[in-house]
């Protein structure tokens with residue numbers, strides 16, 4: 507059995523290659539050889555059928571990219587992807603994620619998609635912003651559909667800020683969201699093969715509401731209660747995620763799912779919680795591929 511660990515053509519951050527190497531190492535320890543490649547060699551194409559140039563060389567692909575076009579073509583050609591294409595596609599788009607979670611009765615912050623704008627030079631419509639204010643009240647969280655690491659997540663405390671952020675994002679898919687009072691904290695939970703591995707409380711730096719490690723947040727181990735475990739395992743199940751990094755916000759009425767990541771970085775989680783995430787993922791991949 508041989509696998510490919512596929513990473514994005516343009517992601518240059520060290521954490522990207524580190525994550526791939528951790529998974530490669532753990533798969534090697536489990537007796538499975540892999541190659542790490544960037545998606546610069548165009549592994550697949552659509553033509554008279556689907557071309558998969560790596561079909562003969564690899565039995566599976568650890569898909570550390572978020573590129574939903576490549577994942578679709580690889581999977582449609584019959585290759586097993588970890589995570590699967592549909593999971594990558596839904597998780598890549600925050601509005602799609604919220605819609606899918608809400609449709610399955612899973613609590614998410616109240617979220618209104620901004621009307622998509624295809625007309626360059628437009629400004630946000632006043633009636634849209636009036637309605638957003640009426641439905642959400644301040645503060646309002648504004649998010650791009652495709653951001654990560656806290657980039658593309660903003661907070662507006664008044665109309666002037668709302669107009670400024672909405673104006674800057676008009677040509678990108680984005681949404682308006684209820685602010686959940688959480689003191690700059692959230693809980694990152696990693697689920698592998700349907701089972702929670704552990705939880706990490708993330709705390710935002712002073713004066714910041716985004717708790718992402720990439721945005722300067724700090725992590726500490728967090729003992730998960732049964733509600734959090736049940737919720738996260740259900741989320742992973744709903745999206746058929748082999749591997750999931752789920753962000754929870756705590757409220758007095760229970761947990762709310764803030765985000766579901768199909769390719770969450772795990773270095774800080776491994777360091778903080780002392781959990782071998784890459785090893786658990788490798789174990790899941792090997793078991794799945796061996797049919798046990």
Ligand SMILES: Nc1ncnc2c1ncn2[C@@H]1O[C@H](COP(=O)(O)OP(=O)(O)O)[C@@H](O)[C@H]1O
Nearest residue numbers: 615647653654655656657684685686716717765
């Ligand atoms: N509705 C919200 N209310 C309060 N805090 C939020 C809300 N949405 C996001 N945050 C904070 O911002 C961080 C980043 O938001 P998230 O939706 O997870 O996007 P990203 O993909 O950038 O991680 C979260 O981890 C959380 O700390």
Ligand SMILES: [Mg+2]
Nearest residue numbers: 655718753765
């Ligand atoms: Mg997040």
